[in-house]
Amino acid sequence: MITSIEEAKRKIEDASLRANKLEKPQFVSIVKQIAQFDPLSVYYNGRHLYEGKRFFWKDAYEPFYLVGFDYAHIIEKNKGRDRFKYVEEEWKRFIKGAEDNKTPFGTGNLLFGGFSFHPYQKEDNLWTSFPVSRFFVPKVLFTSYNKEAFLTFNRYIKQGESVEDIIKEMEHIEETFLASDTLPSQVHNRDAVQHEVAPEEWKRAVKHATEQIRSGEIEKVVLARELQVTFHEKIWSEYALSSLLEEQNLSYIFAVEQDSQCFIGASPERLVKSVDGEVFSTCLAGSIPRGHSAEEDEKLGEELLNDEKNLFEHNLVVNMIEKAMKETCLNVYAPEHPTLYKVKHIQHLYTPIRGKAKEGTTLIELVEKLHPTPALGGYPKEESIEVLEKLEVFERGWYAAPIGWLDGDGNGEFIVGIRSALLRGHEASLFAGCGIVADSDPQSEYEETKTKFKPMLSALGGMNNDK
Numbered sequence: 421m422i423t424s425i426e427e428a429k430r431k432i433e434d435a436s437l438r439a440n441k442l443e444k445p446q447f448v449s450i451v452k453q454i455a456q457f458d459p460l461s462v463y464y465n466g467r468h469l470y471e472g473k474r475f476f477w478k479d480a481y482e483p484f485y486l487v488g489f490d491y492a493h494i495i496e497k498n499k500g501r502d503r504f505k506y507v508e509e510e511w512k513r514f515i516k517g518a519e520d521n522k523t524p525f526g527t528g529n530l531l532f533g534g535f536s537f538h539p540y541q542k543e544d545n546l547w548t549s550f551p552v553s554r555f556f557v558p559k560v561l562f563t564s565y566n567k568e569a570f571l572t573f574n575r576y577i578k579q580g581e582s583v584e585d586i587i588k589e590m591e592h593i594e595e596t597f598l599a600s601d602t603l604p605s606q607v608h609n610r611d612a613v614q615h616e617v618a619p620e621e622w623k624r625a626v627k628h629a630t631e632q633i634r635s636g637e638i639e640k641v642v643l644a645r646e647l648q649v650t651f652h653e654k655i656w657s658e659y660a661l662s663s664l665l666e667e668q669n670l671s672y673i674f675a676v677e678q679d680s681q682c683f684i685g686a687s688p689e690r691l692v693k694s695v696d697g698e699v700f701s702t703c704l705a706g707s708i709p710r711g712h713s714a715e716e717d718e719k720l721g722e723e724l725l726n727d728e729k730n731l732f733e734h735n736l737v738v739n740m741i742e743k744a745m746k747e748t749c750l751n752v753y754a755p756e757h758p759t760l761y762k763v764k765h766i767q768h769l770y771t772p773i774r775g776k777a778k779e780g781t782t783l784i785e786l787v788e789k790l791h792p793t794p795a796l797g798g799y800p801k802e803e804s805i806e807v808l809e810k811l812e813v814f815e816r817g818w819y820a821a822p823i824g825w826l827d828g829d830g831n832g833e834f835i836v837g838i839r840s841a842l843l844r845g846h847e848a849s850l851f852a853g854c855g856i857v858a859d860s861d862p863q864s865e866y867e868e869t870k871t872k873f874k875p876m877l878s879a880l881g882g883m884n885n886d887k
């Protein structure tokens with residue numbers, strides 16, 4: 421970490437000398453502590469310079485925020501089942517070449533990005549800007565963790581580059597991105613037009629799935645659907661983020677811009693986190709709406725905790741995650757019974773699982789092993805995904821897929837991209853799914869997806885008069 425501008429200059433000068441000597445750009449990461457900032461304002465203030473190249477991340481459990489801009493280094497793959505290994509290897513290679521300096525948690529050369537749900541992407545699809553795996557080291561990164569804040573500049577220093585110009589650029593970014601912490605008032609996007617994509621076909625697919633489950637082919641499959649919403653004005657992700665931060669305080673809030681598209685959401689579901697070898701995963705499956713009163717809410721919660729169908733769905737997830745963790749971790753611990761995880765519109769059965777990574781187990785390996793859990797795909801894995809692919813009529817893209825970050829020491833976290841939407845100009849595609857088991861009823865599953873659309877619909881201002 422640098423403590424003065426002179427130190428930053430020295431670092432860049434050194435890198436510049438090395439670049440000249442080796443005739444190859446040299447990567448530097450400059451981290452400085454800054455005063456506390458409002459993460460959303462920084463995201464907004466960076467719009468004029470970096471629109472289409474921003475990301476936002478807020479942890480669900482801790483006051484930890486990442487706001488990143490532009491790309492200092494990109495690791496991307498357009499197809500293939502080996503995408504996890506590819507990202508892992510490319511990241512290792514990058515880290516080897518980057519200087520080894522300890523920086524505070526969540527700063528420095530950190531990799532952010534995501535995978536798509538399926539290992540391939542149909543060509544002419546919705547997700548034109550989101551390939552099967554895309555990760556990057558942001559050029560500019562603001563980190564806020566507990567009461568401390570940091571600014572990182574990551575970049576390759578080329579031969580003959582002007583150190584003065586680089587310093588000036590850094591000073592300009594720091595000044596303008598932190599200049600103001602007020603967001604202009606929100607444009608009210610009230611008259612949204614909603615279009616449910618093939619709802620009757622989806623209900624038929626649910627019925628079909630229950631028949632396949634009863635015939636013994638699979639035990640569970642998660643079927644999702646799309647809701648398209650068109651607004652009069654362009655949808656600005658900062659306003660949606662602002663509502664999500666206010667309304668979904670127990671969820672991970674994320675936004676990833678890619679050119680003119682933005683994938684955004686408020687996911688309550690951690691896939692896996694690893695810090696100093698301590699591994700944490702979450703089983704979140706089995707759902708019921710929130711009550712209108714405290715009493716009704718509690719009653720619904722009790723009903724969920726004792727509901728056989730939901731407990732069965734939930735336990736398939738617990739068993740799969742526990743098994744995968746036991747193969748990769750020591751001291752795996754899962755509580756015997758789920759508790760409730762309540763977010764604004766819905767409550768879920770929740771079982772956290774933790775363990776200690778075995779020597780050599782990496783975060784990306786854990787992601788590969790866990791994705792998709794039966795909370796997002798089904799059980800057994802391969803067979804249920806085959807069913808899902810036949811029955812779903814939309815392209816999942818990054819929906820329900822791993823999104824997150826990792827650092828050079830192997831620390832980081834991935835969540836699953838649910839309660840999410842893909843924004844493109846005036847239009848948003850929202851996604852929601854639910855676990856189907858033998859006795860699932862198509863109409864009630866349909867109602868459940870409606871509830872799961874609400875976090876994003878409300879954040880976009882498209883709820884109209886729906887409550």
Ligand SMILES: C=C(O[C@@H]1C=C(C(=O)O)C=C[C@H]1O)C(=O)O
Nearest residue numbers: 704705706707795852853854855
């Ligand atoms: C698939 C989604 O949610 C998942 C399915 C759940 C269920 O079937 O009960 C609950 C939480 C999530 O694991 C979604 O929100 O789109």
